[in-house]
Each structure stands twice: as structure tokens, then as C-alpha cells.
Amino acid sequence: MSNPIGDPGHGNSPAAWTAVIIMLLAVTLGTVFYWLDLPVMVWACAGLLFVGLIVGWVMAKAGYGVNGPKYTPKEH
Template identity: 45%
Template sequence: MTPENDPGHGHSPAAWIAVAVSIAGLSAATVFFFLAIWTPFWISMAVFVGGLLLGPLLAAMGYGVRGPKWQPKDTH
């Protein structure tokens, strides 16, 4: 696979931030669900959904795999 046709596999700030926020929201929601604390549960679920929306938003802002605001590090 050449660098030109490599899809990037999510190695971008947009992907990392989206995944981190989503995992944090879903983890908190899981704890609140089992403790039956409903208001923080729903807030955490909103954070989870917000994390899912952050990926495409940040990619559109240029922080995606081929975005102009981010360049991959040279690994060699």
C-alpha cells in the first residue's frame, strides 16, 4: 500500500478526540446506569453522542487524515 492510497486508519486529531470523548461519555454513562442516577446518565449519553459528532466536525475543519491542518509524523 502506498502513502497516496493509504486510508489513514483514523490516525488524526479528529479521530482521536472523537474516540476519547465518546469513550469517556459512555464509561460515565455505564457507571451512572448501574447506580441508577438518571440525570448524569443522560448527560453522559449526550457527551457520548457529541463525541460521535466531533469526528466529522473536526475532519471538516481540517483535522482529519488528509486535512490541511494536520500532517502525519515521519516514522522513519
């Protein structure tokens, strides 16, 4: 359900999507590497989680967040 009055956007922005895709990739690969018993790669994927968080934050500060000047919301 949508709330047209005061809807904050719920993170539907390029910054949020990029961060989530990077983090989903990190969790997926980390799980595969866990089952393949590659602990170094599991830790690398844990680091990739933080990279996704930082990339999302940087993109939001660069204007690609929900209320950023470089983001134009699309009608549903």
C-alpha cells in the first residue's frame, strides 16, 4: 500500500539500490564460500558488506539519495 501523503520514498533511490545490490552479492558469495570452506573469502565478503554501506552513504551524500538533487522520483 502506498501513502501519497508524506511518503519518504523508503530508500527507492540509486544510492539505496546500489548499496543493497552490493550487500546482497556479499552475503550470497559469503555463504557460498562458507560452504566451500574458504575462510579468507568469507572474511573478504564481510568486508564487502561494509564497502556496500560506504558506497550507499557516499552516493547519498553526492545527491543520489531519496531527497538528493540528482535523483528524480518516478511515478508509480
